[in-house]
Amino acid sequence: MGEEEPRVGVFICQCGVNIGGVVNVQSVVKYAKTLPNVAYAEDNIYTCSEAGLASIKKATKEHRLNRVVVASCTPRTHEPLFRSACREAGLNHYLFEMANIREQCSWVHAHQAEKATKKAKDIVRMAVARASWLNPQEEPELDIKDVALVIGGGIAGMTTALTLANQGFKVYLAEKEPQLGGNIRTLHKLYPTMQDSADLLDPTINAVNANRNIETLTSTMVSDVKGYVGNFKVTLAKEAEKREVEVGVIIVACGAMNYTPPKGLYQYGVLPNIVTQLEMDGLLKNGKIKKPPERVVMIQCVGARKGEIRAVDLAGFPKSDTARLLAKILKAKKEEGWPYCSKICCMNAIKNAILIKDKFPETDVIILYGDVRVYKEYEDFYSMARESQVKFVKHIEEVTPEIMQGPEGKLTVTAYDALSGQEIALPCDWVVLSTPLIPHKEEVLLARMLKVPISSDGFLMEAHVKLRPVDTQMDGIFLAGAASGPKDVPESIVSAKAAAARAATLMANKKMRTEALTSVVDEEQCIGCGLCEEICAYGAHYLEDGKSHTIAALCRGCGACAAECPRRAIGMQHYTDDQVLAQIKAGLVEEA
């Protein structure tokens, strides 16, 4: 155990009703008071509130606590906050331990109150057992190189690069295409202002080119990433030519790409005049549609949002049709793989519909939709389309509409009208498919190199969707633009500036303290076999005079060496054998 007799304080959070509505917090407090080494226990409505934190500080002084356990949510979001409260109370923050009784208890056992209460007691007992073995630690300090790498030269990447460069930081801007611009380069007009995309793009590219702090590397891909926050070594490849850059932070702005349906889906690539919204945008830009069409049919959510079958959609149909309908729905689910809402397609369709109406007022424009999602000011944009006589027809989006070509070459779209429950046939000259933004294929490789996880939608994952939306799990790596999911231009710019601010915070401080979770070699036990040196992925172990030594700045704290060492000569700070074993034992033996 620790050097002085442990006096553990336990603070159990109700989290409003999030925990308190399931777990009987009072009985957990009562139980905590009976545990070995516990000197004090109380409950709080919100331990993370100002009152809760003040209470921790007060109790620490009054009850001479030298360990603090907070039983509440996940340490992944709230550990830093409680640790700082401990520091303010004069306690080294490595003497703090968290018991996760929300994400891993009350939220997953909402209908098992009694069992959840028992489990919460077990979790608290385990945390107290571990806390009793905790020791204060000194954190190693790292230098942060004040150079940034931005991956991706679209609007998000360029905005990030400019924001950082204007603060005086050196920025490498790597773009895989031969020129900067990303997706916007292929666009004609931007919603809802209907300005030319070039109006936005050209000044941004010029500003990037004119900025002496930015080194733009086009036709360049990342081929290897080594190192850690503050000290990344990234290999950039321009065809066969490779160069290594040393940077302190990395901002991923690799964007997303427009989904192109496979040949045959919605008759795309088989029949003429069936195009995606992006292609229609291009046709309008280049004035390729000469003859006024009689009718244009747009289909929303092509390849997207084919989720569960909703009973409400089937309600209007005759029973005899249900089996046929179900078969079609299952087929669509199989063929149209992207489950999420891409968020930009509704506005995109409305934009192109208005552009068509502007050019050919007589053309009938129909948008076949399942849901129209026009948030914030885009509601006005939708109304604008309605006023220009664009027709919105709700169809059963789970069923892929059928498209056929008649003898005179005209197309006919057959879909299920959701309101009448009838099949409707719409003769038309053009069919426009609204397809989602999807992750680039290279994103998986990039994610692996950066060790940033990928979400179930296939995009790079934020550290926390609400609390840390531009951070990643990896210190020093940030996300800007559509790399983390579909975003339109303003949202990409916002996230780019946010990512730049997060990156600048690190670089401006020049130094950063990292967790003291490093390995320590017991030289008396070490026989100098060199296994730790061999397996360490970071080169943090070296042999000298027949003994292994740790380079603390390089050690990332995984603990593989401690587990592999045949002499058990390596200990992990803050995850010592004693600490882990105490937690294991307390989980299994009540009178630990």
Next chain:
Amino acid sequence: MQEAKAEFEPVILAFCCNWCSYAGADLAGTSRFEYPTNVRIIRVMCSGRMDPTFILSAFRWGADGVLITGCHPGDCHYVQGNYMMERRFGFLKEVLGHLGIEPQRLRLEWISAGEGEKFAALIRDTTQKIKELGPNPLKAT
């Protein structure tokens, strides 16, 4: 006795790595995916930290099942910690067999930070399988 057996509630320890599977477990919570209450989660930085002693001690102290979870192959935050755990897994199962503990009581699975649903399903499945196996035989001795 039959009745007592039907009420057997196993105690299972799950070791989750800080970067993938612990986050996956959190996501199960944020998404409110329900699962049985039999599992106690212990956070370690990496599945590569899992010293065989931890696992054998858990069984010695009466764990009915031990679940080790880590990042998917190739996704390990520490490059290769999960592979090191996988290598230990083979011989650990063999050792358990020699000790008279059914090797199926030890399970190794990969859960990413985005796989909350998979985590919940894994807990349901593991709890069910351990229930079928009955209590840890070491508890009887």
